[in-house]
Amino acid sequence: MEKTTKTYLSEDELSAIVRLQLTPETRMDLHRDMFIFAANAGGLRVSDVLMLKWSNFDQTHINFKRKKTGPQSGIKLPTIALVIIEKYRAQAQSAKYIFPMLVNDLNEKDARELDSAISSASAYINKNLKFIARKAGIEKTLSFHISRHTWATLYAISKLSWIKKQQKKIRSQERESKRLFISKETHYFQGRKYMLKIVPLEGAPKITLNKTTIVMHISDDSTTEKRQEVMNEWYREQLKDMVVEMIATWENKIGVTATAWRIRSMKTKWGSCNTDNKSILLNLELAKKPLHCIEYIVVHELIHIIERKHNDHFISLLNHHLPNWRHYKEELNNLPVSHPRWEY
Numbered sequence: 001m002e003k004t005t006k007t008y009l010s011e012d013e014l015s016a017i018v019r020l021q022l023t024p025e026t027r028m029d030l031h032r033d034m035f036i037f038a039a040n041a042g043g044l045r046v047s048d049v050l051m052l053k054w055s056n057f058d059q060t061h062i063n064f065k066r067k068k069t070g071p072q073s074g075i076k077l078p079t080i081a082l083v084i085i086e087k088y089r090a091q092a093q094s095a096k097y098i099f100p101m102l103v104n105d106l107n108e109k110d111a112r113e114l115d116s117a118i119s120s121a122s123a124y125i126n127k128n129l130k131f132i133a134r135k136a137g138i139e140k141t142l143s144f145h146i147s148r149h150t151w152a153t154l155y156a157i158s159k160l161s162w163i164k165k166q167q168k169k170i171r172s173q174e175r176e177s178k179r180l181f182i183s184k185e186t187h188y189f190q191g192r193k194y195m196l197k198i199v200p201l202e203g204a205p206k207i208t209l210n211k212t213t214i215v216m217h218i219s220d221d222s223t224t225e226k227r228q229e230v231m232n233e234w235y236r237e238q239l240k241d242m243v244v245e246m247i248a249t250w251e252n253k254i255g256v257t258a259t260a261w262r263i264r265s266m267k268t269k270w271g272s273c274n275t276d277n278k279s280i281l282l283n284l285e286l287a288k289k290p291l292h293c294i295e296y297i298v299v300h301e302l303i304h305i306i307e308r309k310h311n312d313h314f315i316s317l318l319n320h321h322l323p324n325w326r327h328y329k330e331e332l333n334n335l336p337v338s339h340p341r342w343e344y
Contacts, residue, residue, distance in 0.1 A: 006149045006153075007140055007141075007146050007149060008146060008149035008150040008152075008153040008154075009039070009138070009140070009142075009146060009150045011154060013136070013138050013140075014036070014039060014150060014154075016136040016137065016138065017032060017035070017036065017132060017133075017136050017138070018036055018080075020032065020132065020135060020136050022132075027124070027128065028128050028131070028132065030099060030100070030101070031124075031125045031128040031129060031132070032128075032129075032132055033084045033087065033088075033099070034046075034049050034050075034099050034101075034125065034144070035125075035129060035132075035142075035144060035147050036080065036084060036147075037049065037081050037084045037085075037099075038144065038147040038148065038151070039147040039150045039151050039154075040077075040078050040080050040081045040151065041062070041075055041077055041078070041081045041151075042075045042151060043147060043148035043149070043150070043151030043152055044075075044147075044148070045144075045145075045148065046118070046121075046122050046125060046144040046145070047118050047122075048064065049099060049144075050097070050099065050101055050102055050118055050121055050122075051064075051097065051102070051108070051118075052064060052097060052098045052099065053096055053097055053098065054092045054095070054096070054097075054098055056098075057085065057098065058323075060076060060077065060082075061074055061075060061076050061077060061319065062074070062075050062077060063075075063316060063319055074312065074315040074316045074318075074319045076326075085098060088100070101121045101124075101125075102117055102118075102121065103117075122144065125144055126142075126143045126144055129142040129143060129144060130142055130143075179228065180224055181196065181198075181216070181224055181227035181228055181231060182196070182198060183196060183197050183198045184196070184197075187214055187231070187288075188288035188289075188336070189209070189214065189235075189238070189287065189288060190242075190287075190288075190289070190290060190291060191288070191289055191290030191291075191293070191335070194209070194212060194213055194214045195212060195213050195214070196213070196214050196216060197213050197214070197215045197216070198216050198218065198220075198227075199215055199216065199217045199218075200217075200218075200219065200220040201217035201218055201219065202219065205217060205218040205219070205222070205226075205230045207230065207231070207234040216230060216231065218230060232265070232284060235284055235287035235288070236263050236284060236287070238287050239263055239282065239284065239286060239287040239294075240263065242287070242291065242294060243261070243282065243294065243298060246294070246295055246298050247261060247298055247302070250295075250298055250299050250302050250321075251302060253321060254299070254302050254303060254306070254317075254321060256278070256302055256303075256305040256306060257278070257305075258278055258279060258280050258301075258302060258305065259277055259278045259279050260277075260279040260280075261279065261280045261281070261282065262279070262280075262281055262282070263281075263282050263283075263284050264281050264282070264283070264284060265283070265284045265285070266281070266283045266284075266285075269283065270282075270283045270285075270286060270297045270332065271283060271286075271297040271298075271300065271301045272301065273301040273302075273304035273305060275304055275305060275308045278305050280298075280301040280302065280304075281301075282294075282297065282298070282301070283297075289332060289335060290331070292328055293328050293331060293332040293335075295322075295328075296322060296325050296328035296329060296332065297332075299318070299321055299322050299325070300318065300325070303317045303318060303321070
């Protein structure tokens, strides 16, 4: 059985459609915009683009329920998609849908009425897309579905470049130098830098904290390994105090219950969730990070109790419960790290 070849547009062909001179504010212009939008915004189906509402748009992302597959989706829009949406913003007060093809009073709960409206609009769009392709000098039978294959193909081509950029970013990320646990050495706690002060003490070691200094009371002849052990144990107790209420609060908000949570030194992850027994692990290094970054990891792992994979459903839950999570993630991954492979 021969494998079906999927038709897609090259970057040059897509650019030719973008540059094409069409009469502004016409259906032809609208249909071109919808196709370019879909080809740059996750390869959305024509039904999903038609049903996008202004209420689904939060200035940077679209958050909606896919008509065919059902789950909630959250998509960060690239610049070209944002420019296209901005073009129709003047109609936002009078139009329910971002791309004004469907009537405002369409009864979406009536499956027959909805399918009929989408089918009619799709046929109109595909008819105009064929004309647009000919006018742009593209020798392919253009339909809206090709925008989906175009996005998938161009995304795959660009993925290798993205991976290389991420590898370069990780290599250039600021590192913590190896710690000797001596006085005047810099250490982090809750995202702030503190100076370490060693105070000789005979007896059980302890750590105290003031505005600018972490004070370690310990035997003057203690080894570096022992001081690190004392510091890590202090970090562990501090992190426990920080997250115990945080976890309880977010369990209530999200509607889940973690059967157990533990703190552990981990080399490659900030946290993890065992979805089978609904337990979570948190990286000991989080004690050094800002509270909002710790909260992001807690929410992230608790949501995994509902959704194992990092799919559209998972992203939509994060968007709902922690709208600024992307900023927290970026901040966390840009903070100094002590292991070369940490990334979340």
